[in-house]
Amino acid sequence: MALVTSGSLSDQYQKHFSKMLLERQLPILQMEQFAVKATLPRKNGNKEITFFRYDNPTISNIVEITSEGTNPGSNERQLTLSTVTGSLKQYASLVKLSTLLEATNLFDSLSQATTQLSEDHALHADTLAPSRPQMTVPPHGGASPRSRHEP
Numbered sequence: 001m002a003l004v005t006s007g008s009l010s011d012q013y014q015k016h017f018s019k020m021l022l023e024r025q026l027p028i029l030q031m032e033q034f035a036v037k038a039t040l041p042r043k044n045g046n047k048e049i050t051f052f053r054y055d056n057p058t059i060s061n062i063v064e065i066t067s068e069g070t071n072p073g074s075n076e077r078q079l080t081l082s083t084v085t086g087s088l089k090q091y092a093s094l095v096k097l098s099t100l101l102e103a104t105n106l107f108d109s110l111s112q113a114t115t116q117l118s119e120d121h122a123l124h125a126d127t128l129a130p131s132r133p134q135m136t137v138p139p140h141g142g143a144s145p146r147s148r149h150e151p
Contacts, residue, residue, distance in 0.1 A: 019106065029122050040088065047088040055080045091124060093117055 038049055061075045095113035
């Protein structure tokens with residue numbers, strides 16, 4: 001007598017699809033936490049904005065004072081204000097979804113496309129930044145990405 005196996009009746013078996021989406025590995029985005037949102041005035045013919053900042057902290061001018069009340073000498077710290085100019089640029093990407101797909105798809109493709117495009121653009125913004133900003137320590141002692149002089 002012949003043994004009937006699942007292989008000999010394979011046409012009756014269907015693939016099982018889980019509706020649970022697997023987690024994806026995403027890169028750590030650096031620049032989004034340091035972004036400065038600013039509005040350009042409308043209809044003034046300008047595509048640039050200028051920000052101001054003081055120098056980063058340094059320990060090069062700190063000296064030990066050997067006796068109380070002594071002037072530290074010529075190790076004065078300079079206070080320097082510099083400018084950073086940003087130009088307005090546009091970037092775009094898209095995902096085309098058919099109406100048939102939207103009517104029949106297993107997952108919410110429009111929502112997933114929106115999520116993926118926003119992640120793509122966040123990653124692109126990280127590649128545009130010239131370097132990672134330095135962390136500053138505000139008066140309360142916790143690390144903060146913003147300068148303690150900003151509002």
